[in-house]
Amino acid sequence: MNHPTDDDLILHFYQERGARNREHAAAESARIDAHLTTCASCGESWRELQETLQLVDAAKVPEPAPAFERLMWARIAPAIRRADDERPVDDVTPVAPARPRPAGWMDWRRLVPMAGLSAAVLALVFGLRPGPRPSVPKPGSPVPVSAAETAAAATLKDSGDGQSRRVLLTALDGHFAQTEVLLVELLNRPDSDLTLDFERGSAGDLLADGRLYRLTAVQTGEQRYVDVLDDLESLLVEVARSPEKVKRQEMKVLRSRISEDGLLFKVRAVNHEIRERQQEMFTVTANEGSL
């Protein structure tokens, strides 16, 4: 018979038969088995495949802590209680809350000035001006890259040493952390307290800063962050424009938007990534410094 291909051997290993019927499949499998006993090169490939997959089997997953189930439940329970409030049942989008963080340091009322400071630093480094509060598109519509942004992006070149990227990451770290806290706050707000006075102000600040960061992200080619900032923008507009005290139904709509767009999930994922990148940069810098 013809030599079986690597793909044939993989199917053979997993006993996945491409043949049309069971009888034919069994015959094909038997033919491969017979061939492997007589063909040295195919036999060698077969053994290597088996060994590879045995090594995969040998790899163990580290067991989580003994209290894993209890800890997971502590994270899952609040999220499903919110889901209860919001269900339609068919909704399959994430509503995961933030990983528990130490209380206090992440209080968003503290983060507001931090974010503003980041924006100021960014503006200084890039020579950008946040300008007035952005006029924003209708919720849900994409935010186009404006001519001004494109022009700014064309004139502002990355210095090549990663400095601008580093500044952007630092700024975005604070920005997304503050956004995350705002989203959690909105999701967790009890229906007995529907005053959004502080949230509106914070959303406005995040909107203005986010536009600046977006411009910088466009310039540095960080499209991923541009996309997330775009996703957030329409929600921030809604919060910023909402009345001081919203109705229960309006709050429900806001929460649904956070859930349906997976905003919290996206924010957490990009912030996670940003922190890793910052750590990598820090390590590289430290290593270079020690040389």
Place this chain on the structure above:
Amino acid sequence: MSQMQLDDAAAVAQAKGGDEEAFRTLVDRHSRAVYRLAYRMTGRPEDAEDVVQETFVRAYRQIGRFESRANFATWLYRIGFNCAIDYMRARPHRETNETHETLDQLAGGGRGASTDDLVYAGQINERVQAALSGLSAQERAAFLMRHYDGCSIEEICAALDLKTNAAKHSIFRAVKKMRVALRPLMSVKV
């Protein structure tokens, strides 16, 4: 086994009626298994925990659509794989950066490894996990479903919304990459 299935079925039925404790039973029973698949998908404990959380939240939201005749664990793992894929796609920078470096390093880095090195199971774990991280999210999910969970091609297609050929080729590519990445470990043993 059938007792376990009955228990799951009863817990699901109660959870559908809004019984939080019943849902907690399901979390207690299945969260470690979901963690294992999430860890293999993401390669990091903290990411795996995020995926476990997201998986159960999605399961809770969709539990009304769960067919009581189906196997709850299988249904849950499908959600878990999709959550893990979403999670990984949400951080493409890390994914792509690690891919080439890891595969390159693994392909060459193991040459000359002594037998002593290999007695450490931890090294195998690390290498397999690093090799897995060199796969795309789709390749990894298809491969893990086939290899660890014994899912058929049809089941993989259904879970990942793939055509038969796409599922097969994901597995083919995954196994080939694993062979390249793990070859240095095997050459010592052969």
